[in-house]
Amino acid sequence: MxxxxxxxxxxxxxxxxxxxxxxxxxxxxxxxxxxxxxxxxxxxxxxxxxxxxxxxxxxxxxxxxxxxxxxxxxxxxxxxxxxxxxxxxxxxxxxxxVSYPLLDVLADYEDGTTSHYLALNEATLKRLSGTMRCDVYIKEDFFESFRGDGLCVSTPTGSTAYSKSNGGAVIHPRLDAMQVTEIASINNRVFRTLAAPMILAPDEWVILRPEPFQDYLMSIDQFSITPQLVTSIRFKIASERIHFxxxxxxxxxxxxxxxxxxxxx
Structure with a gap:
């Protein structure tokens, strides 16, 4: 060995x-x-x-x-x-x-390039300054227009980390699910979001399409990335798993x- x-x-x-x-x-x-x-x-x-x-x-x-x-x-x-x-x-x-699910993250950029990541805990998208504005899709269907600091997408094992601090549920790691939690969302008479964590089935995915700003910060677990101009980010349960x-x-x-x-x- x-x-x-x-x-x-x-x-x-x-x-x-x-x-x-x-x-x-x-x-x-x-x-x-x-x-x-x-x-x-x-x-x-x-x-x-x-x-x-x-x-x-x-x-x-x-x-x-x-x-x-x-x-x-x-x-x-x-x-x-x-x-x-x-x-x-x-x-x-x-x-x-024993194996646990992972998060598959695919980012598309304005110049036609892409980046692919795996996350064990979570991935987030935020703006460094100002309000983050992006449309949220479940599979290919429009779900909501988000306004706030950002969004966090987590695995079940990651549900006890940053997602929990943003009001997310704690999910048992035997469940092949992912969770979307809002980070300081804006909810008033003009802007409305679900304002609650969403737990998605393994055959579903989430797509974020942010408005075109340069000052986005994306994190994959403990690593921070300042990407080029993002057009969309897709999150789904990965085909790979981690084995302990x-x-x-x-x-x-x-x-x-x-x-x-x-x-x-």
């Missing part, structure tokens, strides 16, 4: 990653940053997001494992003091995994309770 270890710059993460690499090498595993079978991230959810984008072209054969050096996250099953148990789980590996090597299971709602509510009294 070929393994890649991706860590953040935190000293605790560096120490844990070194210990993990030494124990994996001693156990006979091959370290391979280019074509791994398993990618282990040491840090937090942000570290795993970065690793996902690094290996986005290899999702058909790569499985991910998250080791957290702080509080348990939504993508991390292991703590840094459980290195020995993780190595033993890898030695007993039988290929088990899950040797033990923590129920999704237990993760939600731990992250947002805290220990039961």
């Amino acid at each position: 070929r393994i890649a270890i991706i860590k953040n710059s935190n000293s605790q993460s560096k120490t844990a990653a070194k210990k993990l690499e030494d124990k994996l090498t001693a156990a006979g595993f091959e370290m391979d940053l280019d074509t791994p079978d398993v990618v282990i991230t040491v840090g937090g959810d942000g570290t795993l997001l970065g690793a996902f984008h690094r290996y986005a072209q290899q999702l058909d054969h790569v499985r991910f494992i998250g080791v957290h050096t702080g509080h348990l996250g939504f993508y991390t099953d292991w703590r840094d003091f459980e290195i020995d148990q993780l190595v033993q789980a890898l030695l007993n590996d039988s290929g088990q995994s 090597a899950r040797y033990r299971h923590m129920h999704f709602w237990d993760r939600v309770e731990d992250a947002f509510i805290g220990a039961k009294q």
Whole structure:
């Protein structure tokens, strides 16, 4: 089994990653940053997001494992003091995994070029100054004219991140759905939007057609992009999925309770 270890710059993460690499090498595993079978991230959810984008072209054969050096996250099953148990789980590996849906983003520009992205958490479109104005289509049918700061489109796993902070619902990751949430929409006698999160089925897609301004900011997970003049952006559930090597299971709602509510009294 070929393994890649991706860590953040935190000293605790560096120490844990070194210990993990030494124990994996001693156990006979091959370290391979280019074509791994398993990618282990040491840090937090942000570290795993970065690793996902690094290996986005290899999702058909790569499985991910998250080791957290702080509080348990939504993508991390292991703590840094459980290195020995993780190595033993890898030695007993039988290929088990769980997969989650991803977001497929296709942006069209005025000059006829396109950009294609995959997102694990969410993608957003905002204006850097002034009100964002764009028409929203569900599949090919016009739905509404949006006015506000921006729009966020998230995956089920991403529903606990930026989407939730904008009033979105928390969606179980076994659902192949995507969610559209408004960011500070304008609703008055002149402009009206749904003013509620929308959860779309896997055979549906959303198209945004913004008015032609140069100062749009698009984000794909934690990466910000200042695109050229955008004519439309299409969002749909991707055909690709991310696979996690899950040797033990923590129920999704237990993760939600731990992250947002805290220990039961």
